[in-house]
Amino acid sequence: xxxxxxxxxxxxxxxxLVPAQGIAGSGTDxxxxxxxxxxxxxxxxxxxxxxxxxxxxSRSFAYTAIIAYESVTVGQQRWHSxxxxxxxxPPLPAPDTAxxxxxxxxxxxxxxxxxxxxxxxxxxxxxxxxxxxxxxMDRRVSEGMDPALIDASxxxxxxxxxxxxxxxxxxxxAVVENMGFPMAYTLGGEPQDWVPTSLVNxxxxxxxxxxxxxxxxxxPDAGACALPPPPPYSEDPSSPxxxxxxxxxxxxxxxxxxxxxxxxxxxxxxxxxxxxxGHWVSIVxxxxxxxxxxxxxxxxxxxxxxxxxxxxxxxxWRDKYTHxxxxxVTYIRRLIDPVWExxxxxxxxxxxxxxxxxxxxxxxxVLTAALGDPFPFTDSTHVADGLxxxxxxxxxxxxxxxxxxxxxxxxxxxxAIDRGLEQGAxxxxxxxAIKTAE
Amino acid sequence: xTCTPLLPALLLLATPALAQDPALAPFAEETASAGFTHSFTxxxxxxxxxxxxxxxxxxxGNPDILAAGGTAPAQLFRNDSPQGGALRLTAVPDSGLGxxxxxxxxxxDIDGDGILDVALLRVGPDRLMRGLGDCRFTDASADWGFDGxxxxxxxxxxxxxxxxTFPTLAxxxxxxxxxxxxxxxxxxxxxxxxxxxxxxxxAAPLPLTPGFCALSLLFTDWDRQGTPDLRVSNDRxxxxxxxxxxxxxxxxxxxxxxxxxxxxxxLRIWGxxxxxxxxxxxxxxxxxxxxxxxxxxxxxxxxxxxxxPLPRYRDIALKSGVTAHRPYTGGDLRPSTAWHAQFGxxxxxxxxxxxxxxxxxxxxxxxxxxxxxxLFLQRPDGTFMESGDKAGVASMxxxxxxxxxxxxxxxxxxxxxxxxxxxxxLWRNTGSGLGNWVQIAPAMSGPNRNAxxxxxxxxTPDGRIAQREITxxxxxxxxxxxxxxxxxxxATTADIRILWPDGTxxxxxxxxxxxxxxxxxxxxxxxx
Numbered sequence: 001x002x003x004x005x006x007x008x009x010x011x012x013x014x015x016x017l018v019p020a021q022g023i024a025g026s027g028t029d030x031x032x033x034x035x036x037x038x039x040x041x042x043x044x045x046x047x048x049x050x051x052x053x054x055x056x057x058s059r060s061f062a063y064t065a066i067i068a069y070e071s072v073t074v075g076q077q078r079w080h081s082x083x084x085x086x087x088x089x090p091p092l093p094a095p096d097t098a099x100x101x102x103x104x105x106x107x108x109x110x111x112x113x114x115x116x117x118x119x120x121x122x123x124x125x126x127x128x129x130x131x132x133x134x135x136x137m138d139r140r141v142s143e144g145m146d147p148a149l150i151d152a153s154x155x156x157x158x159x160x161x162x163x164x165x166x167x168x169x170x171x172x173x174a175v176v177e178n179m180g181f182p183m184a185y186t187l188g189g190e191p192q193d194w195v196p197t198s199l200v201n202x203x204x205x206x207x208x209x210x211x212x213x214x215x216x217x218x219x220p221d222a223g224a225c226a227l228p229p230p231p232p233y234s235e236d237p238s239s240p241x242x243x244x245x246x247x248x249x250x251x252x253x254x255x256x257x258x259x260x261x262x263x264x265x266x267x268x269x270x271x272x273x274x275x276x277x278g279h280w281v282s283i284v285x286x287x288x289x290x291x292x293x294x295x296x297x298x299x300x301x302x303x304x305x306x307x308x309x310x311x312x313x314x315x316x317w318r319d320k321y322t323h324x325x326x327x328x329v330t331y332i333r334r335l336i337d338p339v340w341e342x343x344x345x346x347x348x349x350x351x352x353x354x355x356x357x358x359x360x361x362x363x364x365x366v367l368t369a370a371l372g373d374p375f376p377f378t379d380s381t382h383v384a385d386g387l388x389x390x391x392x393x394x395x396x397x398x399x400x401x402x403x404x405x406x407x408x409x410x411x412x413x414x415x416a417i418d419r420g421l422e423q424g425a426x427x428x429x430x431x432x433a434i435k436t437a438e
Numbered sequence: 439x440t441c442t443p444l445l446p447a448l449l450l451l452a453t454p455a456l457a458q459d460p461a462l463a464p465f466a467e468e469t470a471s472a473g474f475t476h477s478f479t480x481x482x483x484x485x486x487x488x489x490x491x492x493x494x495x496x497x498x499g500n501p502d503i504l505a506a507g508g509t510a511p512a513q514l515f516r517n518d519s520p521q522g523g524a525l526r527l528t529a530v531p532d533s534g535l536g537x538x539x540x541x542x543x544x545x546x547d548i549d550g551d552g553i554l555d556v557a558l559l560r561v562g563p564d565r566l567m568r569g570l571g572d573c574r575f576t577d578a579s580a581d582w583g584f585d586g587x588x589x590x591x592x593x594x595x596x597x598x599x600x601x602x603t604f605p606t607l608a609x610x611x612x613x614x615x616x617x618x619x620x621x622x623x624x625x626x627x628x629x630x631x632x633x634x635x636x637x638x639x640x641a642a643p644l645p646l647t648p649g650f651c652a653l654s655l656l657f658t659d660w661d662r663q664g665t666p667d668l669r670v671s672n673d674r675x676x677x678x679x680x681x682x683x684x685x686x687x688x689x690x691x692x693x694x695x696x697x698x699x700x701x702x703x704x705l706r707i708w709g710x711x712x713x714x715x716x717x718x719x720x721x722x723x724x725x726x727x728x729x730x731x732x733x734x735x736x737x738x739x740x741x742x743x744x745x746x747p748l749p750r751y752r753d754i755a756l757k758s759g760v761t762a763h764r765p766y767t768g769g770d771l772r773p774s775t776a777w778h779a780q781f782g783x784x785x786x787x788x789x790x791x792x793x794x795x796x797x798x799x800x801x802x803x804x805x806x807x808x809x810x811x812x813l814f815l816q817r818p819d820g821t822f823m824e825s826g827d828k829a830g831v832a833s834m835x836x837x838x839x840x841x842x843x844x845x846x847x848x849x850x851x852x853x854x855x856x857x858x859x860x861x862x863x864l865w866r867n868t869g870s871g872l873g874n875w876v877q878i879a880p881a882m883s884g885p886n887r888n889a890x891x892x893x894x895x896x897x898t899p900d901g902r903i904a905q906r907e908i909t910x911x912x913x914x915x916x917x918x919x920x921x922x923x924x925x926x927x928x929a930t931t932a933d934i935r936i937l938w939p940d941g942t943x944x945x946x947x948x949x950x951x952x953x954x955x956x957x958x959x960x961x962x963x964x965x966x
């Protein structure tokens with residue numbers, strides 16, 4: 001148990017870390033366990049809540065991790081607050097008094113409110129699980145502690161969470177209706193324009209067409225990493241566009257078992273996985289467990305990764321609806337093979353650029369900056385689903401594989417993959433400019 | 439056996455239906471006046487379930503209703519409706535079925551004594567209840583060697599394997615309910631109960647692993663090879679690495695799951711109910727799979743000229759107009775949640791219609807709270823028209839189980855719906871001037887009295903042959919067993935042929951419309 005001071009020194013607060021006297025459990029630090037267990041819950045809630053298509057999930061990962069970071073690092077001189085550094089996020093509130101606070105209780109209260117808010121749409125089982133987790137965690141942090149201390153700590157943790165939550169309400173992504181599918185939408189109507197690719201009625205309009213208008217956190221604006229257009233649409237067999245389509249088609253005809261495995265490993269389907277942004281969060285958590293990272297560093301990584309994927313999806317979605325390009329399955333069936341089937345289910349939104357490529361590129365950029373290169377790691381995200389773990393020498397290799405998986409899966413052209421990775425690097429650079437550790 | 443020649447006049451009467459909207463079948467809610475006072479209640483462990491078993495326990499030929507109650511006692515209602523009159527139910531307090539903890543129930547004549555028994559599916563050990571007659575039942579689980587296990591049971595199907603004197607049961611289960619904080623990925627196995635060597639008891643349950651949180655099971659001869667396989671619809675909310683399943687079940691052999699190498703295509707939905715009917719008259723059943731948001735209507739992708747088809751299906755829900763993905767009335771435009779589904783010809787025009795029970799799982803904000811049940815009427819071109827609101831059955835309650843059955847013996851299918859934490863409902867089909875009908879009950883003298891697994895072929899004067907498999911399972915934790923209802927449109931007779939589950943084929947036999955006919959194996963049709 002410590003006496004906290006915020007690094008929001010502009011408020012003139014500088015409280016010392018002082019061990020509390022006479023309180024059972026003093027000096028223990030369970031913040032790593034609290035983070036781990038709440039994030040385990042979060043990865044399940046993302047998977048099992050229909051609202052969480054990848055862009056929506058990325059936003060929740062970002063704000064939840066910001067709350068986690070601010071709660072873990074509060075009072076520690078070495079760590080800079082994100083308040084004032086991120087768009088729309090004012091400086092965080094300082095504790096009201098010089099009263100001692102318990103760091104575990106602060107973090108747990110903040111995480112509980114964050115999870116309850118950003119995963120509020122989950123069903124009865126998720127609600128029940130959240131409640132059970134909250135109860136167990138509350139018991140863990142409260143046992144043998146002074147109730148007044150716990151109450152004060154809880155109040156401050158909730159204040160941190162509330163501050164971030166309030167800031168997030170105006171970013172444009174707070175309300176998602178109809179699982180993200182608009183009730184009305186006018187398709188472009190030109191040969192190159194996106195058209196529905198699914199027999200699912202809900203998906204006859206594209207997902208979240210306005211998501212690119214959301215306020216990013218680290219990028220100065222949604223267009224800061226805008227991409228050039230894809231190769232000009234053409235049905236001429238000698239055109240670059242047709243060549244890209246042929247690459248998708250021919251690749252699909254000669255897929256190796258390894259390529260099929262890669263496609264499925266990075267498929268990260270909503271409601272059947274933690275989604276693409278959750279996949280990178282899972283990677284971070286696995287590394288943290290392997291390397292025994294301290295909670296401050298873990299929270300920092302989670303925040304940077306969350307902001308990277310969230311801004312990545314905003315940049316990516318902006319370009320998707322700018323270029324409104326059709327999917328390979330549409331072009332190939334129209335001009336090359338009318339009965340062609342891609343390996344993966346084609347997502348219900350425009351093709352260019354590849355969302356997974358952008359967000360993977362962004363995540364790899366921030367993790368490389370934070371952890372170095374090379375940085376071997378194992379990715380066990382999908383073991384419970386029967387997909388074996390994969391080893392990577394560094395984050396960039398993983399991101400490239402994630403991007404290429406969309407070619408193997410038959411859902412993206414080459415340009416969307418390559419430019420997507422470039423866009424991710426651009427987004428990552430903005431995130432890397434955020435100052436956290438001193 | 440006689441095979442009545444078709445009259446030319448009837449051929450003229452049976453003109454192809456025009457490509458126009460089908461005739462509406464109006465319904466009148468008679469829940470209160472009929473005395474149908476029941477609610478399926480409960481919280482998390484009863485967020486699914488709420489099935490109803492509709493079958494004749496009184497011996498009067500009319501179907502009675504057993505409604506699961508969740509935390510409330512199940513109730514058996516004797517059907518005292520006068521023929522063609524208002525519906526009238528009478529609760530049977532001493533039925534022996536008034537247990538709590540029921541998620542659903544299925545009627546089945548396990549011991550072949552001609553009196554229907556009941557399988558009670560429970561959150562807790564399941565039970566098999568022997569029918570004693572006069573709507574009374576006693577627990578025969580021990581007598582029949584049935585180990586009900588202590589699981590969360592949510593699905594059931596039964597078949598009689600070739601040569602067996604006792605049925606084979608499949609019971610589907612849901613989540614390991616001890617896993618409060620992390621229930622996901624903790625689906626418990628389904629189990630297969632086969633007869634033991636005595637042929638009068640069940641052997642120890644055989645786990646069908648992996649289990650993926652089944653909410654509907656159905657033994658179906660989907661490929662018309664004469665041996666039903668077990669179709670399993672699973673709730674993707676809870677499994678990891680799961681999908682819809684199809685198990686091959688050869689007599690005397692362990693069950694084997696179909697794989698991609700067998701042609702099985704991976705499909706992952708919030709599977710909640712299965713309904714089967716041959717909609718396109720090709721002899722192979724279509725499957726309607728309920729889920730959340732879009733529902734699926736599957737038809738075989740390819741039927742080879744010879745040999746068995748592969749289990750590859752096309753989803754034709756969108757083009758058929760039965761995605762039922764959001765409410766069609768009431769103003770709540772969030773996606774729907776569908777549970778029980780059942781085909782039946784509610785307007786007697788000779789085309790099967792589709793009844794779907796809807797209801798939010800439990801305050802899920804992504805999904806409609808006011809989610810009306812669907813009653814899709816089939817058009818001659820194979821598409822469907824929503825009629826729930828016009829028919830008067832667009833209930834906004836939290837539906838779960840349901841049934842279509844002719845409760846007052848007037849040839850019109852009536853409707854039962856079990857709602858969660860709200861009163862169940864009952865509607866009488868009040869249509870008039872609709873088409874003709876016939877109701878058929880194939881009867882075997884052996885252990886499989888109700889001819890589960892038989893195919894009924896019904897030929898109308900226009901030469902079209904409707905084919906229907908008699909199944910026991912599917913739906914959402916409940917089923918109807920008894921008269922097989924067919925609408926005939928203008929036809930006044932129909933030719934019937936039974937493909938019996940023992941592999942024999944009966945003769946074509948002509949029956950007159952607007953009547954109930956028992957078809958004993960090897961005998962002439964017997965009017966009710």
